[in-house]
Each structure stands twice: as C-alpha cells, then as structure tokens.
Amino acid sequence: MKTINLLYIRLLQVSILLASTPLWAGVSADSDEGATCRLEKITTERLPDLNIPRSGHDVCYVNGELTIFGGHTSGFIPTPTAEYYKDGKWHLLQTVYNHDGGFSVILKSGKVLIGGGFEKHLGIGQTFVVEKYDPVYHTFDGFGCLVQKRVSARAIEMAGGQVIISGNWYADDTIEKYDGNETFTHFKNVSQQRTLPYIFRTSKTNALIFSGMDTHGQPLDTIIVDQLHGESFRPPLFETWKPLFHDMPFNCDNCFIGDESRNLYTYLFPIIDQDGQVAIAQVQDTIFSILPTTAPIPMKSKWGAIKYYSPIIVNRKTHHTYLVGIDNTFRHYVLSVKYGQEPTPMTLYYTDPIDNAGGNLPVLTEDGNILLTGGKNGNVSNGKVSNNFRPFSTVLLLRLDSNTTTESASFSWLWLILPVLLLALLLGYFFLRHSKKKGSTNSQEDTSHTEERSQSAASELLMQRICLLMEEQKPFLNCELKVSDVATLLATNSRYISESIKATRGITFAHFINTYRVTYAQQLLRQQPDIKMTEVYIKSGFANETSFFRTFKAHTGMTPKEWLQTLPES
Secondary structure, three states, X not given: OHHHHHHHHHHHXXXXXXXXXXXXXOOOOOOOOOOOOEEEEOOEEEEOOOOOOOEOOEEEEEOOEEEEXXXXXXXXXXXXXXXXXXXXXXXXXXXXXXXXXXXXXXOOOOOEEEEOOOOEHHHEOOEEEEEEEEOOOOEEEEEEEEEEEEOOOEEEEOHHXXXXXXXXXXXXXXXXXXXXXXXXXXXXXXXXXXXXXXXXXXXXXXXXXXXXXXXXXXXXXXXXXXXXXXXXXXXXXXXXEEEOOOOOOOOHHHHEOOEHHHOEOEEEEEEEEOOOOEEEEEEEOOEEEEOOEOOOOOXXXXXXXXXXXXXXXXXOOOOEEEEEEEOOOOOEEEEEEEOOOOOEOEEEEEOOOOOOOOOXXXXXXXXXXEEEEOOOOOOEEOOEEOOOOOOOOOEEEEOOHHHHHHHXXXXXXXXXXXXXXXXXXXXXXXXXXXXXXXXXXXXXXHHHHHHHHHHHHHHHHHHXXXXXXXXXXXXXXXXXXXXXXXXXXXOOOHHHHHHHHHHHHOOOHHHHHHHHHHHHHHHHHHHOOOOOHHHHHHHHOOOOXXXXXXXXXXXXXXXXXXXXXXXXXX
C-alpha cells in the first residue's frame, strides 16, 4: 500500500512539473559543465546602415517606427540629426538642437520630449535645450529650457503629463519637473549627486530615484534612494549589491513589469556584487529584492568572460526580460529570463563574432527581437579602433525567434507524453481504491506520512530562501523588521515564514532574527575591538542597548565584553 501511494504521488508530481515547465528548462547545451542555463546560438541580420555613424544617441519605437535621436558622430562631434526607419531605409531628419548624451521620454500624447546633452565636441559641457518630436509629421519643435544644464539625465512621465527629470555629468544634480506644457521648475534637491539614475514610479504621483555612480562616474559607496514625496532611505539590498552601470540614454519604463491599471508598479534592473556576479533586482513600492533564477546568471561561456552592458529590456507580451552582453571575441549575448515564474528559467543566446556592432542601447523590436544601432565596442575594424571618435553606422538584428520555437517544441513532446502519464495515474487511482477497501486505516496513515514529508520539504525549501535573503540583503539590520516584511520580500505570507522557521529550526521568528544580529555584532567586535557598544547595537539592528545586552548573553552565555576577552590576541 505504501509503495502504491508513493508511486501515485510521484507520477502526479511529474505530470504537474511537465505541464508547467518546458522540457528543456535547466538543460545545458554547448556550455560549461554543470551549468543550468541553456545556451543557444542565434542568427543575425544586417539591416541598412544609418545615414550617419553615431554613438551616445537614444533609440525607441514611436508611432510604429524605429527612431534615433542625436548622439555624436565621427570625430566625437555632436550631430543635430535624427533618423527613422521606414520602407526598408533610414530617413534623415534635422533636429533643432544637439542631444549627445541627452534624455528622451515618449509622452502619453504620442510625442517625444528630448532634452539636454553635451554643449561642445569631445563630450564637453552641458546644455539647457529642450524640444519635442512629432512622429506623425516627423517634425521637431524647440520650445523650452531646463532649470539647469544637464547631460546623462533620465526622465519619466507621471500622472497628468508631468515629467520628472534627474541626473547630470560633471555638474550639480537636482530633481526638476516639466509641467506638460512649457514650464520646467525645480522640484527637490537630491540626497547624493548621481549620473544616469533610475527613476521608477511607485504610484501615479510618487517615484524612486537612485544610481550606483556619482556625477563624475565614480561608484557610490553608500547608495541612497530618494522619493519625490517622502524620506530618502537605504535598501538593505545595496549593502552587498550595486546597480550595474550602463553609460547610455535609457527610458526607465522599458523595464516596467507592473500593471498601472491596478496601481501595481514593479520594475527590474541588473545588479552586480563585489565579485563581479550579475543578478536581476526587482523593486515594488520601496521593497528591493533579487529575482530568483534557476541558476546564477552565467558570467562566462566557453569563449571567455561575458560583460553585460545594457539595462533590462522587457517584453511584456511574452513576459521575457533581456540583458545584452559581449565578450572579448566580440560575440554578442542576450540573456533571456522569463519572469512571472519562481524560480525564473533562463536562456543565454549568442552570436558569431561581430566586429562592427554593439556598445549602444539595444532596443526591442515590435516582433520581439533585439536591435543594435550604431555605437562602439572597442574592437578594431578596418584597421581602426572603434571608440567615441569612430562610432559605427551598423544596424544589426539579433533574432530570438528560436525562443518561441523551442518552447513550442517542448509542448509538442508534452502532448505525446501526457496520455501515458494520465493512463498511469488512472491505474494508480484504481489500485488505491482497491487497496483502501483492504486497509483504510493503513492508507490514512501512509497518506498522512506522505503529506508530512511534503510539508517538511516545502518548509526546508522556504528556509533556504529565508537564509539566502538574510545573508545577501541583511534585512535583520532594520530594528523594526517584522515577519510580514520578510514575507513581502519573498512574495509569500507571514504564516509560512513563521511555520518554516519553527519546523526547521525549532525557534521563533524573533529568536531567528536575533541570531543573525548577534552574529553581526560579533563580527563588528572582532574587526573593531575598540568600537563603542552603542554603535554596535545600532549597527546590528537592535532597538536599544538593554535588548542588545540581554539577547547577546542569551545566545552566547556571555556579555559582549566577556566575549571579547575570549578572542585570541592579534
């Protein structure tokens, strides 16, 4: 009876797994041994070249047309031009101003707001200039002036047509607002100077602003997140991870995965740790967390290390996100991550070596492929090094069509396998019914034991996620941390968190969190023996000194000073 029960349960689990997961998930092809991210070669297609070689430009789809604004051309000279692709060729347009390193944002009106950029050749100075592009008539209208000169800024449209702008390069940064008509006004000072910041909405009227780099291109040791309305704060995630820097214009709504109609504002962006490992972060409201994937994001292939250089690009139709990289052989890579599942499956696409493309913002085409326009990648082409003085005019299409084909193929196999599984399940069901007549009491006991084992496995899996959260994001350093906060970070509920800790560790949530706090306090005392106890308890996440001393002694059997005396002299 016990064997039949287990067989039936295993068959049921397998059928559910096959019905919810493509058969190729977790399989490695042509990749390093032990990898669990599928590696697949994709084809590339060369489209007609741009009229003008350019880098530092912005690119987007507007009114159904791929359109490029500004940038600089050969000689590191800003170009007051734009181009749109139609009927198999690029059409050159004259802009009102130069926008090399400027920002752009597609407005709900259908027009494009474009502003800022370098004032002179060689990336020198900043500008106030602002104009609008009308994609219906392919015309530009210079109409306004920023509050301050800006380069390497970003912007996002809020409710009511207002646009928030922030970021700068070698000049002071602030937050300013465009009213949707003609006027730009100072909105708020920033907590720290930033270049190319992310601006993520958290509601119709509020947004977060943060970056990993200051206005001189130096990494920020401490990352502070500003809010349009509310106090600035430091997410625990940024204690060990930093936003992956990409030096290119970018519309932050390109990485939006939420649902504005439900007031759900969720974004994805790439992060990197001190060891160079890249991951994908998710932010909703003010909660920052790591998107769980089936394996760590691959940082190398058999040809060498991969350098990811783009922001996250989201295809909301298929729930795929893309991160673009390149290696020293000038193979291009597109990491595809299907969000909405946990853990999220990944596929790493690669090309043959390409020596005259990449280094600028990739754009998602309307049919779900990746397009590279112009840019620079540091390679030698025709005897000359690709850099800011010699950008490309190349336009390259990376075809991801095989992604859909692969998944479709997996489900075609699934239809062949499912009838066999269903037959096995039916046979198992009849065996169970027959066995129940012989011994219903034993059956209930076996089922109960099976359920207990299943619950135990689920608790252990959740516990692993809780521990990973504690080690990577260190939320225990927040003295006001509640079980509901951890549940939110892990997208589950508070009861599951408490039950998992109780089932696997035999302790309460408070005791579990205090264990991490005591361990952190011991690290501080070990590294800084002369540190003041007030500083220790504050940094370790304790609410007050009394709680710190009581908890420390309960966990170690000693006071902090007594514990220090047990350490060997250095």
